[in-house]
Every structure is written in C-alpha cells, then in structure tokens.
Amino acid sequence: MTLSGTIRAGDPLVATTRTSPRTLSTPNGKGDASSIVFRPVVFQCVGILDNLKFNFVADAGWRPPDNSTNTPQRKLHDTKAVAFLTPPPVTSHTNSWRNIIKNLHHVEGTRRTIGCERGYGIVEGAGNDEMAKKIKLRHTIFTPNEGNDRVNGMIFPVQQYNYDAFPTPNASKEPSPQPPNETAEDDDTLQSESVSDHCDPDPTYDCQQFTNDDWRYACSYLTREAFDDVWQKGQHDIHPIPAYGLNGELIHPSKYQQELAQSVVHVSFVADHQTIGKNRDNYYADIVKIQVLYKLTTETPTKRPSDESDRVKALRKKLRK
Numbered sequence: 001m002t003l004s005g006t007i008r009a010g011d012p013l014v015a016t017t018r019t020s021p022r023t024l025s026t027p028n029g030k031g032d033a034s035s036i037v038f039r040p041v042v043f044q045c046v047g048i049l050d051n052l053k054f055n056f057v058a059d060a061g062w063r064p065p066d067n068s069t070n071t072p073q074r075k076l077h078d079t080k081a082v083a084f085l086t087p088p089p090v091t092s093h094t095n096s097w098r099n100i101i102k103n104l105h106h107v108e109g110t111r112r113t114i115g116c117e118r119g120y121g122i123v124e125g126a127g128n129d130e131m132a133k134k135i136k137l138r139h140t141i142f143t144p145n146e147g148n149d150r151v152n153g154m155i156f157p158v159q160q161y162n163y164d165a166f167p168t169p170n171a172s173k174e175p176s177p178q179p180p181n182e183t184a185e186d187d188d189t190l191q192s193e194s195v196s197d198h199c200d201p202d203p204t205y206d207c208q209q210f211t212n213d214d215w216r217y218a219c220s221y222l223t224r225e226a227f228d229d230v231w232q233k234g235q236h237d238i239h240p241i242p243a244y245g246l247n248g249e250l251i252h253p254s255k256y257q258q259e260l261a262q263s264v265v266h267v268s269f270v271a272d273h274q275t276i277g278k279n280r281d282n283y284y285a286d287i288v289k290i291q292v293l294y295k296l297t298t299e300t301p302t303k304r305p306s307d308e309s310d311r312v313k314a315l316r317k318k319l320r321k
Contacts, residue, residue, distance in 0.1 A: 040272040041107060042288065045100050046093055047085040048296065050134065051261040056083040056241055058218035058253040060141050064226065076226040077142040077236045084124070085135040089264060089296070094131065101130035104271060108283050111273045120282045122271060137269060139287045142236045153231055155215060155238040157207040158250055162291055165266075165315055166248030208250045210240060218253035243290040251292075259292060266291045266315075291315070 055061030060081040065073040087097045104123050125133030145153060212231050215238060219227050230236055243251045243260055251259045268288040276282050293315060 040270045042268060042270055043100060043104070043285070044266065044268045045085065045097075045135065046088045046090075046264065046266050046293070047097070047135065048087070048089060048262065048264055049260050049290075050084040050086050052084070054083050054257065054261045056081050056137075056139065056243070056260055057220075057256050058141070058215055059220055059223040059227065062226070063220075063222055076223060077230050079142070081139040081141050081241065083137050083260070085137055085265075085267060087131050087133075098130040101133050101135075104135065104285075107271050107273075111281070111283075113273075113275045113281050117280050120284075122283045122285045135285060137267065137285050137287055139239070139241050141239055141241070142230065143239060144235060145237045146235075153212075153234050153237045155210050155212065155240065157209045158240050158242055160206040160208040160250050162244040162248040162250075162289070164289075165244070165291055208240075210238075210253060215253055218256075241287065241290070243292070245292050246294070248291075259295075260290065263295045264293045266293055 049056070059076065060079040062074070062076045062079040087094075101123055108121050108123070122136055123133050124136055216224055216227050216231075240253060241251070241256060243256065245251050245259055267290050269285045270288060272284050272286060274282050274284065
C-alpha cells in the first residue's frame with residue numbers, strides 16, 4: 001500500500017504502512033459499515049532537531065505548577081515529550097523534505113472522522129513553502145500499567161545499539177534477520193507499541209536497562225519530587241526514547257538534550273490519528289527510532305552545505321534498506 005503517487009516503497013524518506021488496519025467509529029459510536037478504517041503510516045525523514053521547545057528529555061519538559069494561579073496543568077505522568085524537526089541542512093534533501101511535508105498534509109487532510117473538526121496537527125508553519133515548516137514529533141515516556149501487581153513501575157529495556165545502521169559490537173554475533181517486536185506470522189503487522197520499546201528475546205540483541213536512579217537524576221531537579229511520587233505509586237511505566245548516537249550507541253537519558261538538540265538526525269516515526277471526545281481529530285508523529293548523523297556546531301556556516309561526508313552518506317544508505 002502507498003499513500004499517494006508520490007510515496008514509493010523503498011523511498012529513503014517514506015516507508016509504506018506496516019500495521020494492521022484498525023477501525024475508528026464515527027460519532028454515532030457504531031462500529032458498523034459506516035466506520036472508518038485507518039492505517040498508521042511509518043515515515044522516515046532526515047532533518048534537524050530544533051533546540052527551541054526541545055522537550056525530548058527524561059521529564060518531558062514538565063515543571064511543577066505555579067501555585068499563584070488557578071490554571072490547571074498536566075501532571076508529570078500525563079506529559080508527552082515533544083520536539084520539532086526542521087528541514088535538513090543539505091540542499092540535496094530539499095525535494096525529499098518537500099515531499100514528506102506534502103504527504104503529511106495528505107494524511108491530515110484525508111484521515112478525517114465524520115462530523116469532527118481538525119485539532120492538533122503534525123506539520124507546523126504558515127504559508128505554502130514546505131521548507132519553512134516543521135514536523136512536530138512526540139514520544140510517550142509514561143504509560144499506565146493498569147492491571148499489573150507490581151509495587152513500582154518498570155523502565156522498559158531498549159536495544160543497546162542501532163543494528164539497522166551499525167554492526168554488532170561482537171563480531172561473532174549477527175543481528176537477527178527479523179527486527180525486534182515484529183511478528184513473523186504477518187509481515188504487514190506492526191506491534192501497537194514502538195518497535196524499539198522492547199528488546200527481542202533473541203540473545204543477539206543486547207539490551208540496556210536503565211534504573212529508576214538513572215531516570216531520576218536525568219530529570220530536572222525541579223521535577224524529581226514528582227518523579228519519586230510517580231515511581232512510588234507504581235501505576236506508570238517508563239519508555240526511554242529510542243535514540244542512538246554517532247556510533248549507534250543508545251543515548252543515556254541524562255544526555256538527551258546534549259546529544260539530540262541541534263543535531264542532524266535520521267528519524268522514523270508513525271503518523272497517526274486520534275479522535276478526542278466526540279468532535280475533534282488530532283494527529284501525531286510518534287517516534288519509532290532516532291539516529292544521530294552529525295552534530296551542528298556554532299561554527300557551522302549559515303549557508304547550507306551542498307554535500308555530505310562519505311560517512312554520513314554510507315550511514316543513511318544503511319538506514320533506508
């Protein structure tokens with residue numbers, strides 16, 4: 001399946017869907033023939049993670065409420081981590097960026113629930129110039145663990161290395177031909193959770209298990225008390241951001257800001273749609289994986305470079321296979 005004529009299987013920036021269809025009821029609440037079937041779409045894109053409004057951090061950028069006002073505020077465990085992807089610095093990627101913005105607009109324009117208004121979108125920016133627009137990325141760090149009897153929450157293990165781009169650290173090991181968390185029975189099925197949220201039982205995949213202390217000290221000192229409260233209640237689990245550094249190593253939560261902000265990255269994400277209440281459609285770009293290609297520095301010229309290094313080209317070639 002392709003989304004439109006501009007999306008091709010094997011395109012370096014856009015992948016075909018890999019999920020089973022799910023049914024969203026129309027406002028009448030009936031799951032009958034009038035229901036709409038949507039498939040979340042997996043995209044791949046190269047861009048810069050903007051350091052403005054960058055909340056891909058351990059506490060998702062949450063801060064304690066201001067007691068001097070009566071303005072309601074989300075709790076820590078309800079806060080989603082958000083960051084914005086801006087156009088890539090290499091002019092050879094211009095057409096690809098324009099195409100992916102157009103395709104995201106297509107997702108937002110065609111995946112509508114009858115009777116609902118458009119709410120939050122994935123693409124931000126005014127005007128018709130795709131190069132002036134940003135992609136709003138999201139990651140859910142805290143998820144409810146309802147039905148579990150654990151005293152504390154759980155921090156899910158994540159692949160320690162990005163095997164899609166780099167060889168395993170141990171030459172005697174080879175990555176499993178089947179990516180983690182995908183089912184062999186149906187190649188068109190993607191688990192409802194991010195493929196990087198859990199580690200495959202295959203021993204060739206080395207997993208990193210962060211501790212609650214790792215996470216606590218990665219949070220701002222302003223949010224540690226709230227984190228302690230969430231952890232002690234044990235009603236929420238933690239999902240680290242599946243982000244990988246220059247050499248394919250999993251980035252520690254304490255270094256998310258340092259390693260990701262203002263970096264050129266290869267991102268895969270799921271563009272999805274959710275009906276809020278009875279009358280609003282919201283659209284999200286949920287992270288599947290982030291691979292840092294290189295870090296922009298203050299010495300980087302403002303003029304966009306015309307080409308990439310051989311190392312970055314080779315890495316991008318591996319990622320889009």
